[in-house]
Amino acid sequence: xxxxxxxxxxxxxxxxxxxxxxxxxxxxxxxxxxxxxxxxxxxxxxxxxxxxxxxxxxxxxxxxxxxxxxxxxxxxxxxxxxxxxxxxxxxxxxxxxxxxxxxxxxxxxxxxxxxxxxxxxxxxxxxxxxxxxxxxxxxxxxxxxxxxxxxxxxxxxxxxxxxxxxxxxxxxxxxxxxxxxxxxxxxxxxxxxxxxxxxxxxxxxxxxxxxxxxxxxxxxxxxxxxxxxxxxxxxxxxxxxxxxxxxxxxxxxxxxxxxxxxxxxxxxxxxxxxxxxxxxxxxxxxxxxxxxxxxxxxxxxxxxxxxxxxxxxxxxxxxxxxxxxxxxxxxxxxxxxxxxxxxxxxxxxxxxxxxxxxxxxxxxxxxxxxxxxxxxxxxxxxxxxxxxxxxxxxxxxxxxxxxxxxxxxxxxxxxxxxxxxxxxxxxxxxxxxxxxxxxxxxxxxxxxxxxxxxxxxxxxxxxxxxxxxxxxxxxxxxxxxxxxxxxxxxxxxxxxxxxxxxxxxxxxxxxxxxxxxxxxxxxxxxxxxxxxxxxxxxxxxxxxxxxxxxxxxxxxxxxxxxxxxxxxxxxxxxxxxx
Amino acid sequence: xxxxxxxxxxxxxxxxxxxxxxxxxxxxxxxxxxxxxxxxxxxxxxxxxxxxxxxxxxxxxxxxxxxxxxxxxxxxxxxxxxxxxxxxxxxxxxxxxxxxxxxxxxxxxxxxxxxxxxxxxxxxxxxxxxxxxxxxxxxxxxxxxxxxxxxxxxxxxxxxxxxxxxxxxxxxxxxxxxxxxxxxxxxxxxxxxxxxxxxxxxxxxxxxxxxxxxxxxxxxxxxxxxxxxxxxxxxxxxxxxxxxxxxxxxxxxxxxxxxxxxxxxxxxxxxxxxxxxxxxxxxxxxxx
Numbered sequence: 001x002x003x004x005x006x007x008x009x010x011x012x013x014x015x016x017x018x019x020x021x022x023x024x025x026x027x028x029x030x031x032x033x034x035x036x037x038x039x040x041x042x043x044x045x046x047x048x049x050x051x052x053x054x055x056x057x058x059x060x061x062x063x064x065x066x067x068x069x070x071x072x073x074x075x076x077x078x079x080x081x082x083x084x085x086x087x088x089x090x091x092x093x094x095x096x097x098x099x100x101x102x103x104x105x106x107x108x109x110x111x112x113x114x115x116x117x118x119x120x121x122x123x124x125x126x127x128x129x130x131x132x133x134x135x136x137x138x139x140x141x142x143x144x145x146x147x148x149x150x151x152x153x154x155x156x157x158x159x160x161x162x163x164x165x166x167x168x169x170x171x172x173x174x175x176x177x178x179x180x181x182x183x184x185x186x187x188x189x190x191x192x193x194x195x196x197x198x199x200x201x202x203x204x205x206x207x208x209x210x211x212x213x214x215x216x217x218x219x220x221x222x223x224x225x226x227x228x229x230x231x232x233x234x235x236x237x238x239x240x241x242x243x244x245x246x247x248x249x250x251x252x253x254x255x256x257x258x259x260x261x262x263x264x265x266x267x268x269x270x271x272x273x274x275x276x277x278x279x280x281x282x283x284x285x286x287x288x289x290x291x292x293x294x295x296x297x298x299x300x301x302x303x304x305x306x307x308x309x310x311x312x313x314x315x316x317x318x319x320x321x322x323x324x325x326x327x328x329x330x331x332x333x334x335x336x337x338x339x340x341x342x343x344x345x346x347x348x349x350x351x352x353x354x355x356x357x358x359x360x361x362x363x364x365x366x367x368x369x370x371x372x373x374x375x376x377x378x379x380x381x382x383x384x385x386x387x388x389x390x391x392x393x394x395x396x397x398x399x400x401x402x403x404x405x406x407x408x409x410x411x412x413x414x415x416x417x418x419x420x421x422x423x424x425x426x427x428x429x430x431x432x433x434x435x436x437x438x439x440x441x442x443x444x445x446x447x448x449x450x451x452x453x454x455x456x457x458x459x460x461x462x463x464x465x466x467x468x469x470x471x472x473x474x475x476x477x478x479x480x481x482x483x484x485x486x487x488x489x490x491x492x493x494x495x496x497x498x499x500x501x502x503x504x505x506x507x508x509x510x511x512x513x514x515x516x517x518x519x520x521x522x523x524x525x526x527x528x529x530x531x532x533x534x535x536x537x538x539x540x541x542x543x544x545x546x547x548x549x550x551x552x553x554x555x556x557x558x559x560x561x562x563x564x565x566x567x568x569x570x571x572x573x574x575x576x577x578x
Numbered sequence: 579x580x581x582x583x584x585x586x587x588x589x590x591x592x593x594x595x596x597x598x599x600x601x602x603x604x605x606x607x608x609x610x611x612x613x614x615x616x617x618x619x620x621x622x623x624x625x626x627x628x629x630x631x632x633x634x635x636x637x638x639x640x641x642x643x644x645x646x647x648x649x650x651x652x653x654x655x656x657x658x659x660x661x662x663x664x665x666x667x668x669x670x671x672x673x674x675x676x677x678x679x680x681x682x683x684x685x686x687x688x689x690x691x692x693x694x695x696x697x698x699x700x701x702x703x704x705x706x707x708x709x710x711x712x713x714x715x716x717x718x719x720x721x722x723x724x725x726x727x728x729x730x731x732x733x734x735x736x737x738x739x740x741x742x743x744x745x746x747x748x749x750x751x752x753x754x755x756x757x758x759x760x761x762x763x764x765x766x767x768x769x770x771x772x773x774x775x776x777x778x779x780x781x782x783x784x785x786x787x788x789x790x791x792x793x794x795x796x797x798x799x800x801x802x803x804x805x806x807x808x809x810x811x812x813x814x815x816x817x818x819x820x821x822x823x824x825x826x827x828x829x830x831x832x833x834x835x836x837x838x839x840x841x842x843x844x845x846x847x848x849x850x851x852x853x854x855x856x857x858x859x860x861x862x863x864x865x866x
Contacts, residue, residue: 351730
């Protein structure tokens with residue numbers, strides 16, 4: 001292949017020098033035809049999102065790959081904007097993801113994490129999740145569960161990072177350390193199968209007239225992936241009847257604890273999550289019905305602030321009432337004003353006997369004055385009272401579940417592979433979407449490196465099979481677990497509510513099981529702490545033995561009481577008969 | 579954490595969910611049973627006490643229907659999910675919301691009888707006062723709510739109890755057992771409270787003739803009435819409205835002609851007590 005490339009390049013150079021071929025300027029006015037000499041590239045990554053950039057970074061930092069493969073990344077948008085992204089230290093972008101410890105280890109290994117601005121990220125130490133109807137809680141604490149990477153200071157379950165911060169770090173890594181060629185502001189016009197036989201390479205026709213032939217075409221291009229449609233891979237999925245509202249919230253610093261706790265309340269309309277970013281700023285992800293999301297986006301930001309505070313505090317029946325009022329007002333063309341919504345929320349608080357000194361009061365108190373000093377009892381169970389929304393950060397997007405039928409193309413779509421959102425889309429309630437994409441990137445990079453080291457063809461089906469085998473089931477497990485969780489908490493039927501509340505409360509007591517759940521979600525310890533599984537087994541045995549000990553004590557006690565009672569009875573009978 | 583803690587917490591969830599469905603879940607108490615009263619007169623019950631009281635009050639209400647407290651207790655212990663549904667109905671209607679905000683009570687100190695008597699003939703206020711005199715009852719005899727945990731639902735129950743007389747006046751039915759039962763059927767069809775249905779078991783106390791009349795004439799009438807939920811009607815703002823028009827608005831048809839008895843002694847006894855209290859106060863003022 002390389003011989004062919006040199007030949008065509010030198011021929012065209014000679015022809016250009018003798019002016020028998022039109023010069024470059026004339027070329028701009030010609031439409032791209034198949035007579036354009038296609039450029040060969042070993043790996044073409046379509047899509048410059050976090051998954052695509054992470055894959056490019058990983059490949060670019062591997063020595064085996066660097067020496068043997070030519071990598072090109074094609075991105076529709078302007079990467080210069082990402083490179084030059086800069087925000088003041090108290091303002092945060094509204095698209096925030098929680099990077100699990102596993103993802104963070106991956107980024108550290110490829111050397112990209114050092115270029116991410118860690119001062120803008122926030123380690124997540126605790127997570128408090130509760131049911132919107134029954135208030136059954138489950139709390140995860142990184143310190144007590146023994147989670148946390150060995151390379152980070154202190155315990156953390158995840159790191160909350162702005163997506164742009166991560167992308168900028170990855171771009172910096174690509175620019176400084178690797179020789180991956182980046183083509184930004186370039187759209188993929190079409191992808192054709194080059195050649196008539198099954199061994200033909202995919203040829204990517206770009207909007208700047210170039211044609212790239214790829215030994216391996218990686219689709220990291222999101223939900224509507226052209227690579228996936230070229231590969232002929234079907235995907236199954238559905239749209240959730242929910243849209244997610246995101247915003248950056250501003251509040252006073254917490255007085256008795258650092259702002260490192262994430263809160264999530266499962267309402268029947270969808271979960272509302274509060275993710276800490278800094279002592280005074282946090283991110284909101286609120287999945288709710290599309291009509292409500294649209295109505296809330298259009299209202300005054302103060303109305304949204306009041307609704308966010310109420311959504312974490314009021315009983316579900318009052319929230320339903322407030323939602324109905326908001327929808328009614330917005331369909332009538334007169335959206336509620338902040339004073340109207342404050343009045344309604346204050347009335348509902350009075351109706352539920354929530355007095356103004358309770359942690360559950362939001363409209364009947366002034367957040368500016370209540371956030372100073374000792375917080376009311378139970379305030380640590382709730383997020384801090386939001387005071388403002390950073391201007392311009394309210395946005396919403398639809399949510400869907402989608403999984404490609406295969407990750408590796410076959411037949412006419414051979415030499416293609418999918419990573420990230422092109423392969424799977426998940427509900428954001430567990431914060432796993434980006435992490436699954438990074439996991440894909442890590443696994444694919446390992447597969448490609450392995451193939452290169454063994455001298456194999458990186459685009460062949462046998463080289464890519466280990467990637468599909470490793471990632472498909474893992475992703476599917478996580479996605480269906482999150483989907484079932486979402487559907488479980490969308491129900492309001494009393495038996496379902498009772499069952500899930502009892503289950504959650506029992507799970508809350510079993511630390512070993514909670515640690516296992518967190519570890520499987522990627523919050524496990526880093527490579528240095530491999531004995532965590534034995535630690536979990538030990539605490540599991542402790543719980544069982546402790547329970548067994550209590551049962552024995554109770555049995556002995558009952559026996560003693562029974563025997564004592566029988567003795568007394570015998571004595572009294574004997575005494576009476578005497 | 580040991581296993582007994584797990585099972586105790588798991589059992590307590592049941593109470594918490596029940597309390598949560600009535601909206602009182604935010605009080606994160608460390609005790610698994612809620613025993614502090616939520617409003618004056620509140621008597622918190624656990625599930626066994628609730629069931630026991632329901633059975634006992636059902637028996638006593640059937641044995642002696644004039645035990646108003648037993649009928650009230652039956653209503654409260656068997657309300658179940660009907661009260662949250664009524665509250666939602668009230669929240670959905672603008673008039674119902676006004677009632678929930680103002681929380682008006684109906685007794686002789688909040689309802690000005692003299693003013694109502696001066697309203698024109700045929701208005702609802704006048705009809706109500708006339709009906710009170712004709713039956714010889716006062717609006718003071720309603721037992722307060724004791725056994726509902728959520729304060730707002732307790733108010734809804736209280737409102738339902740206090741509006742019962744308004745239904746009597748609107749339909750023009752006296753207070754004898756057969757007309758009470760007819761109204762109970764109307765209430766069950768309109769509001770869905772289980773105790774209204776259970777009260778119809780008192781039909782065994784009627785003579786066969788009266789029971790036949792009830793079943794053949796009054797029950798069909800009651801089931802045909804009332805498309806609009808009566809709990810959302812703010813009666814105190816409708817004193818001046820014409821009774822016939824009000825009936826038409828609420829979908830109440832004219833009942834079969836009732837037989838009026840002589841008035842009960844309640845109103846007379848209450849008036850006598852008031853007069854006595856006034857005399858004693860005057861005597862004390864004079865002696866000082």
